[in-house]
Amino acid sequence: MRKEEKRIEILKAALKVISGMGFEGAKMEDIAREAGVGKGTIYEYFESKNALLLEMIQYCTKCFQEGLEKTLAEEEDMLGKIRNLSMYGAEFLNAHAVLMNSQIVHQALPKDMETQMKRDWNLIYQTIEDEVRKGIHIQEIRSDIDPEMAVAIIVGGVNQYTFKKLMEDNFTPREIDHTGIAKTILAGLIP
Amino acid sequence: MRKEEKRIEILKAALKVISGMGFEGAKMEDIAREAGVGKGTIYEYFESKNALLLEMIQYCTKCFQEGLEKTLAEEEDMLGKIRNLSMYGAEFLNAHAVLMNSQIVHQALPKDMETQMKRDWNLIYQTIEDEVRKGIHIQEIRSDIDPEMAVAIIVGGVNQYTFKKLMEDNFTPREIDHTGIAKTILAGLIP
Amino acid sequence: MRKEEKRIEILKAALKVISGMGFEGAKMEDIAREAGVGKGTIYEYFESKNALLLEMIQYCTKCFQEGLEKTLAEEEDMLGKIRNLSMYGAEFLNAHAVLMNSQIVHQALPKDMETQMKRDWNLIYQTIEDEVRKGIHIQEIRSDIDPEMAVAIIVGGVNQYTFKKLMEDNFTPREIDHTGIAKTILAGLIP
Amino acid sequence: MRKEEKRIEILKAALKVISGMGFEGAKMEDIAREAGVGKGTIYEYFESKNALLLEMIQYCTKCFQEGLEKTLAEEEDMLGKIRNLSMYGAEFLNAHAVLMNSQIVHQALPKDMETQMKRDWNLIYQTIEDEVRKGIHIQEIRSDIDPEMAVAIIVGGVNQYTFKKLMEDNFTPREIDHTGIAKTILAGLIP
DNA sequence: AATGAATGAGAATTCATTCAT
DNA sequence: GATGAATGAATTCTCATTCAT
Numbered sequence: 001m002r003k004e005e006k007r008i009e010i011l012k013a014a015l016k017v018i019s020g021m022g023f024e025g026a027k028m029e030d031i032a033r034e035a036g037v038g039k040g041t042i043y044e045y046f047e048s049k050n051a052l053l054l055e056m057i058q059y060c061t062k063c064f065q066e067g068l069e070k071t072l073a074e075e076e077d078m079l080g081k082i083r084n085l086s087m088y089g090a091e092f093l094n095a096h097a098v099l100m101n102s103q104i105v106h107q108a109l110p111k112d113m114e115t116q117m118k119r120d121w122n123l124i125y126q127t128i129e130d131e132v133r134k135g136i137h138i139q140e141i142r143s144d145i146d147p148e149m150a151v152a153i154i155v156g157g158v159n160q161y162t163f164k165k166l167m168e169d170n171f172t173p174r175e176i177d178h179t180g181i182a183k184t185i186l187a188g189l190i191p
Numbered sequence: 192m193r194k195e196e197k198r199i200e201i202l203k204a205a206l207k208v209i210s211g212m213g214f215e216g217a218k219m220e221d222i223a224r225e226a227g228v229g230k231g232t233i234y235e236y237f238e239s240k241n242a243l244l245l246e247m248i249q250y251c252t253k254c255f256q257e258g259l260e261k262t263l264a265e266e267e268d269m270l271g272k273i274r275n276l277s278m279y280g281a282e283f284l285n286a287h288a289v290l291m292n293s294q295i296v297h298q299a300l301p302k303d304m305e306t307q308m309k310r311d312w313n314l315i316y317q318t319i320e321d322e323v324r325k326g327i328h329i330q331e332i333r334s335d336i337d338p339e340m341a342v343a344i345i346v347g348g349v350n351q352y353t354f355k356k357l358m359e360d361n362f363t364p365r366e367i368d369h370t371g372i373a374k375t376i377l378a379g380l381i382p
Numbered sequence: 383m384r385k386e387e388k389r390i391e392i393l394k395a396a397l398k399v400i401s402g403m404g405f406e407g408a409k410m411e412d413i414a415r416e417a418g419v420g421k422g423t424i425y426e427y428f429e430s431k432n433a434l435l436l437e438m439i440q441y442c443t444k445c446f447q448e449g450l451e452k453t454l455a456e457e458e459d460m461l462g463k464i465r466n467l468s469m470y471g472a473e474f475l476n477a478h479a480v481l482m483n484s485q486i487v488h489q490a491l492p493k494d495m496e497t498q499m500k501r502d503w504n505l506i507y508q509t510i511e512d513e514v515r516k517g518i519h520i521q522e523i524r525s526d527i528d529p530e531m532a533v534a535i536i537v538g539g540v541n542q543y544t545f546k547k548l549m550e551d552n553f554t555p556r557e558i559d560h561t562g563i564a565k566t567i568l569a570g571l572i573p
Numbered sequence: 574m575r576k577e578e579k580r581i582e583i584l585k586a587a588l589k590v591i592s593g594m595g596f597e598g599a600k601m602e603d604i605a606r607e608a609g610v611g612k613g614t615i616y617e618y619f620e621s622k623n624a625l626l627l628e629m630i631q632y633c634t635k636c637f638q639e640g641l642e643k644t645l646a647e648e649e650d651m652l653g654k655i656r657n658l659s660m661y662g663a664e665f666l667n668a669h670a671v672l673m674n675s676q677i678v679h680q681a682l683p684k685d686m687e688t689q690m691k692r693d694w695n696l697i698y699q700t701i702e703d704e705v706r707k708g709i710h711i712q713e714i715r716s717d718i719d720p721e722m723a724v725a726i727i728v729g730g731v732n733q734y735t736f737k738k739l740m741e742d743n744f745t746p747r748e749i750d751h752t753g754i755a756k757t758i759l760a761g762l763i764p
Numbered sequence: 765a766a767t768g769a770a771t772g773a774g775a776a777t778t779c780a781t782t783c784a785t
Numbered sequence: 786g787a788t789g790a791a792t793g794a795a796t797t798c799t800c801a802t803t804c805a806t
Contacts, residue, residue: 003765023215024214024215027799027800027801028800028801028802029768029800029801032768037766037767038766038767038768039767039768039769039801039802040766040767040768040769040802040803040804041765041766041767041768043801043802043803044765044766048801048802049800049801049802078380078381118358118359122359125355132380135380139382140381141380141381141382142378142380142381142382145375145380146368146371146375148352148355149348149352149368149371149372149375150375150380152348152351152352152355152372153344153347153348153351153352153372153375153376153380154380155347155351156344156346156347156348156349156350156351156352157340157343157344157347157348158347159347159351160342160343160344160346160347160350161339161340161343161344161347164316164339164343167309168309168313177337177340180337180340181340181343181344184336184337184340184341184344185344185379185380186379186380186381187333187379187381188376188377188378188379188380188381189269189323189326189332189333189336189341189344189345189376189377189379190269190331190332190333190377190378190379191330191332191333193790194790197790218774218775218776219775219776219777220775220776228791228792229791229792229793230776230777230792230793231777231778231779231791231792231793231794232790232791232792234776234777234778235789235790235791239776239777240775240776240777384769385769388769405597406596406597409795409796409797410796410797410798411796411797419770419771420770420771420772421771421772421797421798422770422771422772422798422799422800423769423770423771425797425798425799426768426769426770430797430798431796431797431798460762460763500740500741504741507737514762517762521764522763523762523763523764524760524762524763524764527757527762528750528753528757530734530737531730531734531750531753531754531757532757532762534730534733534734534737534754535726535729535730535733535734535754535757535758535762537729537733538726538728538729538730538731538732538733538734539722539725539726539729539730540729541729541733542725542726542728542729542732543721543722543725543726543729546698546721546725549691550691550695559719559722562719562722563722563725563726566718566719566722566723566726567726567761567762568761568762568763569715569761569763570758570759570760570761570762570763571651571705571708571714571715571718571723571726571727571758571759571761572651572713572714572715572759572760572761573712573714573715600778600779600780601779601780601781602779602780602789605789610787610788611787611788611789612780612781612788612789612790613781613782613783613787613788613789613790614786614787614788614789616780616781616782617786617787621780621781622779622780622781766806767804767805767806768804768805768806769803769804769805769806770802770803770804770805771800771801771802771803771804772799772800772801772802773799773800773801774798774799774800775797775798775799775800776796776797776798776799777795777796777797777798778793778794778795778796778797779792779793779794779795779796780792780793780794781791781792781793782790782791782792783788783789783790783791783792784788784789784790784791785787785788785789785790
């Protein structure tokens, strides 16, 4: 129990430090300091730096996934769900920039992390794909739509817009037009 | 002249090695070997590893930008342009995975790089935004669309789909349904 | 405490190695070996090689200064003081040749070191100047003498002679005629 | 002839660069730039960096020696000679700080340089010792004086004073009281 | 269990020297 | 002869990991 709590403490510290300095920029010492423990202590809880990062990614995607399911459940229709996805994603991205755009990270990390991250992200995609399929079923979404494509457009579109607004235009998550992006994704671009 | 060529040679080698091993995984020695020069030679052309990476990113975004403009010019209508964007992006991503989604890199690199990268990527966004505005003008795209959102959905959607197909499903760039994703982006998801 | 001791240990090792191989000839690895620690350990105590050298010089001048005050206090009259200065300087020079004539070092070291060294050496000069002033006061030394000149002649003359004897003629510190040089400095060269 | 001139050009450049950056701080490239030749060209004239430095020291001490003899010959009595030594030394030191205080350099340089420098400096000491002996002969200097000590006091005293004034107090060579230091050395410190 | 001092393998960088032009 | 681009051995410095306290 006590042990499990400190584990989480270290994972959170790792997330924070990595969000600020990137994967390789994060030194074990920084993480230890942030977690308020000694450098050696981390090794009581995690095999190695890589193991820590790996668990951190899992922890983080699990958190995201759980919050995502809750936020999606709060809304009935597709528009509301995408808007909530955008809002939730923006806050998460704002807090932990590094992880949201996980694609690139693959390359820089050992193979085992890559695999893990693929698995974790597939879960998130799957969650959204389920919503898309439900939408198709109740005819909120066209039946000729490839659900995989729909997920890509929703996730990619929302992410890209959010990222741009947060990082380039220095918006706060609240200032982003989540409804607008959701509507545009749904309605498409043509007349 | 000779000097400029070798510079490019080293940049290409850096791109290749970094694409395979990530930013930190790439050792100067590897890059030198790949470029067919001695370790010290790189320092004749670039101040430091960071400087090399910075220039490499710039070089790469410049290349992407140029190819992008050409590929967009080959098509008349929006559908064709997005399809070409998807195809072109897939091939580029396939060749140099690291750089396509350079957002993440921000975190790991010094501040001056961040600024440069923002500038470079804005150019790419701008190029696509120009196309969107043209599309609005000739009423191919709805006039109530926020061009910035349209760009995000196009770029984000295409990237996300491409990335998924290439990395997760191990498609080759040719096997991806570029027309399908383009149509779906344009037509939207609702009936 | 333990930490401070090891610091001194490393400083002593640095002094020893540098005395033997010169500033640039001394490699961090040599210093580490001499100190009986690992290469990385030095960096736990000192920022960089230059920082280590700087502190080493300071430590060394401080040691010299302290010993100097003690040895000067042992004698009453000017002749005894100069003789003791000569003896003490010879032993110090014999042990750590590099540092005695630190003037030259100025050139090779960063600006901040230069400042520090000037300050440290001024202290040593000041100590001797104080003795000269006392000597003037009790009319052991002529009142028309510029104390600054007197210091230069005492320090320069003693050093030069000592250096010659030790380095050129391979005398041991004991074999040098310290009384002779002291007498000659005091009495001057003319009839 | 042409060859010999360029040789001298490089030697002068080496002296200048070394005066500014110290022995190890001086890079071959800097010396080449200062001399207005290519890096490779230096190797047409000198075997190696060490060989260049060695010759530079010799060249420099030869120059000093020649100038010294001339300046000493300009004066009849000991006072004038020491005053001239002080003036000449100050100007030389002002121009080429590194070399005047050659004592310390020994340690940092390879053995062959040390030997050469000892030989060169002995020549300079010898020149002054000759003057001292002459002075003793014509009873300008006391006959019980050890000439070696006299030389040390003259050279050391003058150097130390000059160095202090130039480096610490930022005097120009002209502003130094050369007559004062010469008189004090000769007359001694006691009443 | 917790710590942080110690470590050394490994990386970036420097620079005297070479050699093709 | 002159050059400066190329080189790699040698050096400084980093940081994940270990381990005695």
